[in-house]
Amino acid sequence: MKIAVIGTGMVGRAVAGRLASLGHDVVIGTRNVERTLGRTDPEHTGASPYAEWHRNNLDVRLVPFADAGSHGEIIVNATNGAVSLQALAAVGADNLAGKVLIDIALPLDRSETPPMLLVANTDSLGEQIQRAFPQARVVKTLHTVLADIMVDPARLPGNHNIFLAGEDEAAKNMTKELLREFGWRDEVIIDLGGIKGARRSEMYMPLFFALTSALGTYEFNIAIVKG
Numbered sequence: 001m002k003i004a005v006i007g008t009g010m011v012g013r014a015v016a017g018r019l020a021s022l023g024h025d026v027v028i029g030t031r032n033v034e035r036t037l038g039r040t041d042p043e044h045t046g047a048s049p050y051a052e053w054h055r056n057n058l059d060v061r062l063v064p065f066a067d068a069g070s071h072g073e074i075i076v077n078a079t080n081g082a083v084s085l086q087a088l089a090a091v092g093a094d095n096l097a098g099k100v101l102i103d104i105a106l107p108l109d110r111s112e113t114p115p116m117l118l119v120a121n122t123d124s125l126g127e128q129i130q131r132a133f134p135q136a137r138v139v140k141t142l143h144t145v146l147a148d149i150m151v152d153p154a155r156l157p158g159n160h161n162i163f164l165a166g167e168d169e170a171a172k173n174m175t176k177e178l179l180r181e182f183g184w185r186d187e188v189i190i191d192l193g194g195i196k197g198a199r200r201s202e203m204y205m206p207l208f209f210a211l212t213s214a215l216g217t218y219e220f221n222i223a224i225v226k227g
């Protein structure tokens with residue numbers, strides 16, 4: 001499948017690298033290819049400069065946002081959530097129309113420690129994206145775990161859960177197929193219903209950041225136990 005991952009950070013790299021290793025035809029979208037390849041400083045997450053990752057993942061082509069949009073039959077949003085609407089506008093509403101848009105981004109104000117949500121309670125980034133690009137078939141998922149766990153849930157022992165939400169059932173089924181390819185089994189995937197479910201799972205993040213402090217690691221997930 002032709003897949004465009006929008007975003008060159010640790011999430012974009014983890015998702016693009018895994019999809020390519022699974023045999024998909026993957027591009028990564030960035031604002032400016034030369035500038036991204038020319039960066040030498042580590043990222044804010046501590047990730048190495050993009051060029052280093054690129055040298056080891058030459059099957060994933062780095063292209064401008066709009067070219068990524070025209071390549072992808074499925075588009076993955078892995079951009080900084082504070083600017084995802086601008087980034088997706090640069091990908092192009094026409095390039096998003098009719099396509100599954102998997103939204104992993106979080107609307108975080110990173111000037112605060114721990115980060116605060118920029119939108120909550122009555123709205124969410126997932127909903128904002130669906131409203132801004134009404135012809136895209138937005139599915140919110142994977143944002144509740146660390147990038148490496150998104151694409152390889154077996155890094156953690158036992159059963160643990162992942163959420164998804166979106167208006168379009170066929171889009172959710174296509175997304176589930178990719179989740180299965182990553183290793184998420186059907187029984188751990190929890191469908192929160194329509195795109196309003198995005199506000200519920202995005203609002204897990206304050207607890208997520210509290211848990212990173214309490215546990216001293218980002219390598220964890222939650223497991224739902226039913227009575």
Ligand SMILES: NC(=O)c1ccc[n+]([C@@H]2O[C@H](COP(=O)([O-])OP(=O)(O)OC[C@H]3O[C@@H](n4cnc5c(N)ncnc54)[C@H](OP(=O)(O)O)[C@@H]3O)[C@@H](O)[C@H]2O)c1
Pocket residue numbers: 006007008009010011012029030031032036045077078079080081082083086087104105106107108142143144145146147148
């Ligand atoms: N890190 C995790 O494990 C994790 C877990 C759950 C959810 N998330 C969420 O996943 C998303 C990606 O996280 P990340 O740490 O991989 O990367 P990030 O640093 O949050 O975002 C990097 C991407 O955002 C783009 N970007 C930054 N400013 C922009 C602007 N003004 N206009 C357009 N695009 C802009 C960058 O474009 P360039 O390529 O041009 O620089 C880059 O592609 C975020 O929303 C994050 O909150 C992350």
